[in-house]
Structure formats: structure tokens, C-alpha cells
Amino acid sequence: MRTSALVILITTLVGLVHGQDSPTTLQEQIYQARDRVLPALVHVEPVKKVYTKGEKQHTLVTGSGVIFSPEGYVITNHHVAENAEKVWCTLSNKERITATVVGSDPSTDIAVLKLNLDELKAPEVPFVKLGNSDSLEVGQLVLALGSPLGLSRSVSMGVISSIDRYFPESGSMLSPYNLWIQTDAAINPGNSGGPLINLKGEVVGINARAVFLAENLGFAIPINLVKEIAQKIINGRFVKRAWLGLEFHPLKDFKEYLGDSSLSGALVAHIDQNSPARKSGLAVGDVIQKINQIPIHAEYEEDLPQVRKIIADLPVNQPAKLSIWRQGKKKTITVTPVPEPFVEEPEFEASRWGMVVKNITWNLYRYHMLPDFYGVLVTSVKSGDLADQANLQSGDVIRKINGRLIRNLSDFRQVYFDLESRDSEMVFLELRRNGHRYFTVMRKPLTP
């Protein structure tokens, strides 16, 4: 590792000294790659709506993005664009215009913005070509472009350290459907959403993560996934996924346990109680070998995102055929995927009640041991206001209001506006707190 870094450094120096002599020196390649992408680089400054203790506030954050079409579509990260009320974009020529958020996908951390081109002085915008992330190699030279810590139009260089980094679902590294490109090119907060490019000037990844207190550990989303998701976002705002309710364990352990090295497929470790898979007769311990004739391989945990993606891409409400291995015997099971039950939507501020709510997520569904997918999460409670007086706490899940089932945010909104338009004084809430039922009543002040 040390040696190769040293080699690169030397090569770079050689390039610097002899750059003019040969057009294919490393330095020249870097300049060329930079020139292809830098004009399309965007310094993204969303004005975000955040709630602290139920109080709405605005913060200005910084991220990066890259223009990838003549219509002014910009790719950035979901975590850059989420909760943005307004997005400012500074182009490479330092022109500052606004953009709108077209859509966003939390599961892959990808968002698409559209520049408001009518604000632009120039007749057209520069844009880049999105490359191919399947042909990447460990050790390949790459450049990271973006605005680390807000320092716009920065370029850093490194190699690809890994092309198949897997993060199990935990904390903010939630990425069920993809592996990550790891690079030692300097990536800092603010680089998020910026392009990772090869020396041909093709975008091969979107930088998204750095590791706190670590050095030279940056992570980018492979561009092939970005292209697919961005297209889906442009077509329909949200990315819709199919759901069977399955979780898998790498098959390698199971094969070692069985002493059978010929088995292939994905080992079913969990079947959700409310899922189509549960109804289909599939069992924990089954090995899924094919889905609609697509062979399934999940030997290692790095293979799991691919399997999850194959399932997520199944057409919903159309029966799918699973070829399974069950204790040595082969079977076929038909199961009909349904749309993924949880949709991430922006928070909703119930300002008259002094609280902010949002849709629940998988983690909450599991943590609270909910019997179904219904409820909204209290994310913030304003001190001294109605909800606070009723002892509502952030983290509570609201399941019913005045006896009406609250399935999701739109149910909540409807009940909220309904009750606000009427004079009823008491709002009775059935909650889940730390997994257990809890009742409370909000007493609305009489409208004068």
C-alpha cells in the first residue's frame, strides 16, 4: 500500500516536470479529466427546515452535485436535499441560481435537482457524461470533486480502495441495495453529492460518506445504480419498490454447517409476520435459488444487496415464482410482491398541537413490535405546548386519535385538520411508547 502510494507520488512529480513533453502523462490526464467534469460541478446550498424541540428553524448546509443533462438535472445526495425548502446552486462560473428538488430516494441516498435555467445568463449549461461503474478496478486512480467543508470547486485524488464494501444495516450507513466504492481520495463533509471520476473524466460514483475521525476513508455510490435511480426519480418523484418481507443470511455458513459445497442460493433468515412471503408458505431455513428464473447467489454478505435489489425490482402485484431448496428437496413457491410498506415523506408540523410527526420506518416497526404497519412517529415536541402538556414525547408512535386509526402521515394530516376545524376540546391519543401501549389526552384551548 505504502509502496504504491509512493509510486503514484513519484509519477505525479514526473508528470509535473515532464508534463509538456508527452500528452499522456498522468498530469495531463488529470487536467483533461478535470476539464471534462469541473464545469458541470455544482456547489449546492439547501436551506433546510429543521425542528429543535418542536421549534421550526432554518439552517444552511453545503453539499455538492453534478449536472448530467442539458435540461439542468443535477445529481446529489438524499441527505443533502432532504427537508430543503429552497436550494441554491453555484455553478462553476460562480453564477448562483436556484433549483427545485425533483425527488429523492433515502434507501440509496440519491436525489435529483432541477436547475431553474431561466435564471441563467448563459443559453445552456455544461453537463457531464455518466460513466460505467462495473468496469472499475481496485487501485485505479480517481478524482473527487466537490465542496469539502464548503470549500467549493475542490479536487482531490486517490485510488479506488475497494469496489464491494458492504455495510450491514446500522445507523446512518443504511444502504440495503448497494455496495460502496471505497476511496482514499480526500472526502469531507460537503463533498456529499459530488462526483468521483476516472482519468477519462467519466463519473463513476457519487461521493456520499466519510468516516468520522478516520483518514482516507471515503465512500461513493456506484454510478450505475445512480443512473437507474435518477431515471426513476425523474419519471415519478419516488422510487417504488416491491416487497416480500424476507431477510437473508449468507449461505456460506449454512453450507459449512451442512458440509455441502454444491448448494447455491440465499438462506431465508426472517419472514415478516405481515408479509406476502409469510402467506406463501415460505419458511425460515429455505434456500431461494431462483426468482422468476433469475439465479440467486448470496454466498457472502456482500452478495445480499444484489439479492435485495432483485426482489425490490420485481413487478408488484404480479405473482413471482421462487425455486427453493428445503431440506434437500426442491420446491416452487408462488408469491405476489406488494409495494414496500413504508414511504419516507417530509415531516409534518402540527403547529397548533406543538409537535412534529413523520411516517414510521422499518426500525420503528421492529422496535415497537407493532402488529401492523400503521402509525406516525412524533419527532419533536415543543416545550410547554399542548402535546408537551399531554406528556407526548419524541419517539412515541401515534396509533389512534379519538378512536380513528392513524395509518400514515396523510391520515394524521386529515384527522388533524378535521379536529382543528371543529370545536371538540379533547384529543385522545393511543400511543406506543418503548414498545408498549400508552394513552394520553390533549386538551385544546377553546377557540375564542
Add this chain to the structure above:
Amino acid sequence: MAMKALKSVLAVVFLALVFQLHAGNPEGIFETARPWVCQVSYYKNVATQAKIGSYIKIKQHRIGVVVNPEGLVMVSSDVYPLSLDIMSGGGVSFFSGEPSDFKVMLWNGKEYPARFIGKDDLARVAFIQISEPPDSSLPYAAFVPTDSVTVGQRIYLLELLGEGYNFEPIFTPVRVNAIIHSPRKKFLVNDMRTALSAGGLVLNSKGQPIGVTLQAAADGGGFQSSMDFEEYRPDYLEIAPSEWFQALIQHPPVLVKTGYQGKAWLGIRMQALTPELAEYWHVPAEGGVVIDQVFPDSPAEKAGLKSGDAIVAVNNNPLTIKRDEDLNRFRELIAQQKPDARITLKLYRQGKPLIKKVQLRSAPPAIDLAAKYQLAQLGMEVRELTRDILYDYMLPLDTRGVYVYQVDRASPAGLAGLEIGSIITHVNGQPVKDLADFRQKMEQALQNGGKKIMLQIQQRRQTAFVFLDIK
């Protein structure tokens, strides 16, 4: 005849004189009471993270009170931190083993081995018995009722100093500064120093034992929000009156590992009946307890109690609980009943009053007391599945398996990702019936000599596989 009468009158006068003397003479009180207190030493066993089944022994000292002539000694219940039943909730005790090597040193410097008898978390006392007490009967503290104790009265504390002072007795005259009546009677004494140790003897102005000192901590233990904590600033020394434990001295609780008789138990999860909830449900009461959840196969379920019921009176005594912080009052009210008591609850269901008779029952034992199986070579300790776990995870009562109580991180179990709190439901694809069955299946699997053991586990609602490497 006349002579005899005179003699008895004289005897009465003499006795009265002796008490008179004591009453005005703290020295005499100290001299009389000194033999009643003793020094108790034992080892606290703290599980090491290094290896399942190994413990670090830490020597501890407590004050004890001899409570009968045969050598029964009463100490603070904190010597035995494990929860006995699902009601007592002793706290997180994953790393706490059972105390061992009890010894009692009497006033005369003689030391005797002793054994642990049992404890009562409500009275906050535990009992140990001197294994081979001396032939002569021991001087002991005969506790008297505290009805006549009033604020302002002179009382005496007889405690032991710490190790630095060789556990010498310390005798302090104080006055009762306050009497707390709710949730339970308690005396408070202004006391800026920290109590030497919980369990010190408290004597009235006549030198009669009336109670023991408590640890300067919030009643009931558990988590307290910072605001509630204010009320329990340890500026006061708390004294438990003899009524808390008098009956226990006659019939000390006996810790039997299997078939432990828990405290009276109702079997609900609850919250306070706030004025807002009372108003919404049209419950005409000054407080009470709202049932959030009725545990399956509990006295509450058998009596037909339901989630949303508001209990407003127990045996015709109205409840005044309006804040969740006061729920302990209800817990204590139930726990104070005889385990087989029949109680009458007045409750409101959807605005209508109802009377329900409930046949209480002993609380089921907690996981801390459950039978265990330690697999040191794999780095795991599992226990018989107890009801508290099933209730907490809202799992059906016929759930079969064993509970993962402890895991060494760098062991085969830890490396495979086994986590504390999981329930192991299958070994190598075979369902686990109970602890004995698990033990048999594991021993068999280890003998078979494969590369891996496949465990199927359940964490809350989630199932997963864990493959133990046994190469």
C-alpha cells in the same frame, strides 16, 4: 401474701426505675443495644467479561441486626441485587452473581460463618442465619411498634463506622424531623453526613428498637427523572419503621431457587389516571390506574380486566394516583397483599362503573433466578425462559426456547454475533423445548464434531441464524 404483693410492687417500681434510667441515659441505651448489632461481611461476585462462569470476588461489609436468640441477622436487601420475581425489578444484573461467604462478627469480636436465607425487596431487608450459633442464646433486638413515635422525639442511631475505623460502633442521638406517610410510613432525620451503611439500628427514647436506617436513595429504586430526584436529596436519613419488616422476622422469606413464591401479583402494565384521561372517559375519581396491557394468564386476565380500564379503588380504598411517578404506590399496595388474597377493584370501562373481584397470585420468577446453563468453551450462558421476558417481548406464552443471558465478545458465540437478550429457538434445525433439552442438543452437537452449530434465534419479533464455529 402481703409480702408477695409488696415484692411484686417493688419489682414493678424497680423495672420502672430501670427504664427511667435508660430513658434519661444514652450511655445505658448504648450499652444495652451494642450487642444487638453486628458486622456482616460477604463477597459480592461480579461476572468478568473475560470468561463465562468466572467471577471477581469483592469483599463487602454491612451492618447487621441480630433479631432472634438463634442467630438470625437482618441486613439491607442490597446484599442480594438480583430480582426475585417479575415485580421486584432489581435492575440490570447481568454481571452480578449471587453473594457468597457470609460471615457475622458479633459485638464480642467472635466471627461466625453464616448463610443467606432470603430477602424482601419491598421491606428492603434480607436475612442471614449464623450457621452454628453459640449455645447460649444471643442478645437480640426485639422491635416494637412505632405508633407513639412523633415528630420532635429523641431517637438514637446505632451504626458501624467504616473500615478505616475498624467498624467501631457509632451512636448518635437525633430527633425525628419528619414523618412521611405516603406511599409508606418513613421517618426522616436531618443528616448532612452520609449514612454509614443501610441497615443501622434505630432506637426510641427508651432504648427500644423501632426501625433501621435506609440507604439515602429514592424509594423503590429504578429510574428517576432528575426532577423527581430533587425530592429525595440525601440530606435526610431515611428510617424504615419496624412495621415494614416485623412480620418477616417471625417468618423470614426463604429463597428457593425453584418454585420461588413471589409477591402478590395482578399482571398488568399501567399508567396513571390523569385528570385529562378521567375527564375524557367521564371517570368521577380523584385518580387511579389505567390498564395499558393485561398480561396473558395473569390474575388480571382471569378477572376479565381490559386495556383501557381505569381502576379507581382497591378494596373500597380510593386511589389518588394522578402522575406516572406515583405508580409505585399501586405496586406496593398490591405487593403488600397476601399472595393468595382476593381483592375488589372498582373500575370504569367506557364511562361505566364496574366491580371486579380479583384472585391474586404469586408473581412468576424473574430471569435472574432462572436455571442456567453455562457453555464456557463457546462463551455463552443461557437460562430457562421466564415469563418476564415473554411479557416484555409480547411473545405468546407457549414460546419455547432458552434465553441468552450472557455472551463473551471474543468467544465463538460472540464472534458469531449472538447477542444478550435473544431467545434460542432451534439447534441444528431442531426446536428447543426447554433448558434441559437445549443442554442435551448442544452436548450432542458438540460430540458430533461438525464444523458449525446452527442456532435459530429470535430477537423481539425478528428471527435470525447464528452459526457457532466449533472447529
